[in-house]
Amino acid sequence: MKKEQSTGGDIVPLPRHSENFKVNRMISYIEKHWNSTIELEELASWAGSSPCYASALFSRTMCMTFIQYLNALRVNKASKLLVDSNMSIKDISDFCGFQNSSYFIHIFHSLSGSTPGEYRKRKKCKLVYSVYLDSFNEGGINEFVDSVTDGD
Numbered sequence: 631m632k633k634e635q636s637t638g639g640d641i642v643p644l645p646r647h648s649e650n651f652k653v654n655r656m657i658s659y660i661e662k663h664w665n666s667t668i669e670l671e672e673l674a675s676w677a678g679s680s681p682c683y684a685s686a687l688f689s690r691t692m693c694m695t696f697i698q699y700l701n702a703l704r705v706n707k708a709s710k711l712l713v714d715s716n717m718s719i720k721d722i723s724d725f726c727g728f729q730n731s732s733y734f735i736h737i738f739h740s741l742s743g744s745t746p747g748e749y750r751k752r753k754k755c756k757l758v759y760s761v762y763l764d765s766f767n768e769g770g771i772n773e774f775v776d777s778v779t780d781g782d
Contacts, residue, residue, distance in 0.1 A: 642702035
């Protein structure tokens with residue numbers, strides 16, 4: 631079965647499309663309501679299926695449960711907020727629909743290999759270093775040499 635993968639630096643690459651119409655409806659619903667509480671019953675109703683059938687169909691088609699998919703999507707969204715905002719980890723956890731910060735930290739760590747705080751620190755350090763290298767490589771070397779030898 632053909633699945634399109636998401637692109638762009640996600641922690642967990644997620645299939646965003648399936649050849650199954652009902653699964654596509656469930657993915658669409660999850661993507662629209664990712665930061666809200668989503669119950670299996672409402673997801674199944676959206677797809678026009680029973681909860682048991684919807685759960686089995688999603689798992690079989692996507693090779694993960696809908697909760698795993700939802701958590702991975704939330705972690706991907708949170709990872710962008712960790713780098714691109716100054717929101718607290720608790721605020722990001724709340725915004726991304728996690729029931730509490732401890733659960734968010736646990737899920738984030740299990741999917742990324744680091745805590746949200748470690749991830750933010752590592753990514754922000756890489757970003758600062760990257761900006762520094764870019765300026766250094768774009769003629770910044772001459773400015774650097776001039777500043778170091780200014781007193782000579």
